[in-house]
Amino acid sequence: MSRLIAAFLLASTAAFCLAQEAPPAAEDPVLEKRVKALSEELRCLVCQNQSLADSNAGLAIDLRNQVRELMQAGKSDAQIREFLVARYGDFVLYSPPVNRATLVLWVGPFILLVGGGVLLATYLRRREQKLHVQTMSADDRARARSLLDGSGSGEN
Amino acid sequence: MARALIPLVVFALIVVFLWVGLSLNPREVPSPLIGKPAPVFELPQLRESGAAIRSGDLKGQVWLLNVFASWCTPCLEEHPYLVSLAQRDLVPVYGLNYKDGRNAALKWLGKHGDPYTGIAVDTEGRTGIEFGVYGVPETFVIDKEGVIRFKHIGPLNPRVLDEEVLPLVARLQQ
Numbered sequence: 001m002s003r004l005i006a007a008f009l010l011a012s013t014a015a016f017c018l019a020q021e022a023p024p025a026a027e028d029p030v031l032e033k034r035v036k037a038l039s040e041e042l043r044c045l046v047c048q049n050q051s052l053a054d055s056n057a058g059l060a061i062d063l064r065n066q067v068r069e070l071m072q073a074g075k076s077d078a079q080i081r082e083f084l085v086a087r088y089g090d091f092v093l094y095s096p097p098v099n100r101a102t103l104v105l106w107v108g109p110f111i112l113l114v115g116g117g118v119l120l121a122t123y124l125r126r127r128e129q130k131l132h133v134q135t136m137s138a139d140d141r142a143r144a145r146s147l148l149d150g151s152g153s154g155e156n
Numbered sequence: 157m158a159r160a161l162i163p164l165v166v167f168a169l170i171v172v173f174l175w176v177g178l179s180l181n182p183r184e185v186p187s188p189l190i191g192k193p194a195p196v197f198e199l200p201q202l203r204e205s206g207a208a209i210r211s212g213d214l215k216g217q218v219w220l221l222n223v224f225a226s227w228c229t230p231c232l233e234e235h236p237y238l239v240s241l242a243q244r245d246l247v248p249v250y251g252l253n254y255k256d257g258r259n260a261a262l263k264w265l266g267k268h269g270d271p272y273t274g275i276a277v278d279t280e281g282r283t284g285i286e287f288g289v290y291g292v293p294e295t296f297v298i299d300k301e302g303v304i305r306f307k308h309i310g311p312l313n314p315r316v317l318d319e320e321v322l323p324l325v326a327r328l329q330q
Contacts, residue, residue, distance in 0.1 A: 045290035045291075046290055046291065058255065058281075059281070059290055062280075062281050062284075062285060063285065066282075066285055085188065086188060086189075087188070087189065087285060087286065087287070087288035088187075088188070088288045088290065089187060089188040089288075090188075
């Protein structure tokens, strides 16, 4: 059985080795590094859970080439991001900017945290008050003692 | 009593959020191009080689831009609706032949019918990027001033055409 598993694992790593990254079109390693870095924070629109760097979809390759060309034309990363957002919307960015549409996304967790804190605080305070009610006052003690001593009617 | 209702209320809220959330289509990315001027292009014509098609020449009329390709299977699904739309002569439909081969595209149109008033050839997909195309077919409604008013991603169907595209076209044509 373990031999079978080992064989399977070996076979799967072989397949993994065969799968290769898309060959870069330009040879400039510095530029390629920049293209890769930027395209890692951009979303591939065809295969939405992959970055532009990971995907080999036709559109992802085109967009990587576009990014490369814009870089060669001397555009900054911010300008290239702007170029893509103007055409594909904030959706291409893996880290969306703070604006009206994404406000809930950014602020929501903190509101939940504060709300949870308030709920917890009120719950704890109420619980404490309940515990206080159960402590006996001096009058209660005196009454209990008198009942226990048998000086009461015995019926109550 | 009120306390017993809390889980019920929470459950109802979750149901509402899931109902809305799961019925949204994550593939339909809202286009930032709606309300913006359509990208300017000058591309070769598919049918008459040597001739060009310019976006500037299309101003002054409401027109549809349909992004299609012969390799695109869903395009075949919407194609009959485009052909019948062209027969009704309500609005000119221009095609953007996206990352396709000239011969393949002409053969495809010969086989399935050609509803297009003019077809621009975008072999490299550059104009596609300008239009924010990410899933073929896509259809844009462009008004007389050359502003994009509507975008549909994926194959058109009679419901979208009759309830969204055509009423909008009629309004824009007035």
